[in-house]
Amino acid sequence: MAPSATRESEGNLAAASPLSRIADAASPAVSRVGAWTLHEYDRCTSTNLMAAGLPAWNAVRSSEQSAGRGRFQRTWVSDRGGLWLSAVVPTQPGTPKWRFLPLAVGLTVCEALASLGVKTRLRWPNDVLVDRQKLAGILIDQFIPQLAVAGIGINVSNRPEDRDTALHGQTTSLASLLDEPPSLSELTRQVLERLQATCTTLETDGPEALLPRVNGLWQQRRTVKLDLDGREVRGGFEGVDAQGRLLLSPTDGVRQIFEPQDVRLLREID
Numbered sequence: 226m227a228p229s230a231t232r233e234s235e236g237n238l239a240a241a242s243p244l245s246r247i248a249d250a251a252s253p254a255v256s257r258v259g260a261w262t263l264h265e266y267d268r269c270t271s272t273n274l275m276a277a278g279l280p281a282w283n284a285v286r287s288s289e290q291s292a293g294r295g296r297f298q299r300t301w302v303s304d305r306g307g308l309w310l311s312a313v314v315p316t317q318p319g320t321p322k323w324r325f326l327p328l329a330v331g332l333t334v335c336e337a338l339a340s341l342g343v344k345t346r347l348r349w350p351n352d353v354l355v356d357r358q359k360l361a362g363i364l365i366d367q368f369i370p371q372l373a374v375a376g377i378g379i380n381v382s383n384r385p386e387d388r389d390t391a392l393h394g395q396t397t398s399l400a401s402l403l404d405e406p407p408s409l410s411e412l413t414r415q416v417l418e419r420l421q422a423t424c425t426t427l428e429t430d431g432p433e434a435l436l437p438r439v440n441g442l443w444q445q446r447r448t449v450k451l452d453l454d455g456r457e458v459r460g461g462f463e464g465v466d467a468q469g470r471l472l473l474s475p476t477d478g479v480r481q482i483f484e485p486q487d488v489r490l491l492r493e494i495d
């Protein structure tokens with residue numbers, strides 16, 4: 226078993242009085258994980274927001290989030306026991322390699338989970354599923370042009386369906402898939418070390434180097450419905466190209482290519 230990350234407390238006031246405990250709870254514990262500086266909170270609003278002001282190669286984890294953010298402005302239920310993690314990575318806006326980042330982060334999470342014995346699949350762009358149930362979600366925020374915040378939420382031993390009954394049957398967790406789910410620190414280490422490697426490959430070798438691994442994660446070809454902001458297109462999802470564009474083969478057999486920013490939503494219909 227790999228050693229867990231060393232910790233050093235940013236606040237050294239952790240002493241007797243209730244007031245100092247409150248103050249201490251608001252200070253993150255800071256440690257190193259590979260190239261990353263990791264800031265760990267007991268509770269915060271959203272790790273993506275906490276990471277917004279940090280430089281590249283910093284990461285934020287929180288045991289719970291009071292205002293976890295999902296895609297499409299949805300709330301992300303972030304109860305204790307899950308991994309709520311955000312990593313700040315350098316970007317070069319407008320370049321093909323950085324348009325590939327959402328897919329690269331999905332790849333990272335799937336490969337980290339595979340190393341722990343959980344076989345997952347991707348649903349475009351980067352929902353991490355087991356069969357049809359969501360195990361992990363990814364939200365990439367860009368608060369300033371040079372940096373992206375990759376927010377990663379993985380259900381571990383938390384039970385989001387207890388907080389939001391609409392999630393019954395929609396989600397799964399590592400605790401229900403494995404006899405012994407990993408600790409949050411082990412999972413954090415797995416994800417961050419792999420994310421560093423994936424980002425380095427993307428930077429040095431470009432998206433082509435990651436493409437076969439990403440396209441191996443969609444599993445069988447599924448019929449999907451694309452919402453192109455009002456217009457609807459159906460077809461067989463064939464994966465992505467090195468520019469991160471979606472490849473769809475409609476029923477007439479002619480392949481169509483869609484820019485990711487034009488696709489509001491992809492729904493699987495088989």
Ligand code: BTN
Pocket residue numbers: 270271272273274290292293294295296297299301303308309310311352361362363364376377378379
């Ligand atoms: C989705 O809608 O599928 C994306 C969910 C992303 C959730 C993660 S949890 C860590 C980070 N902080 C947030 O507020 N959101 C992301």
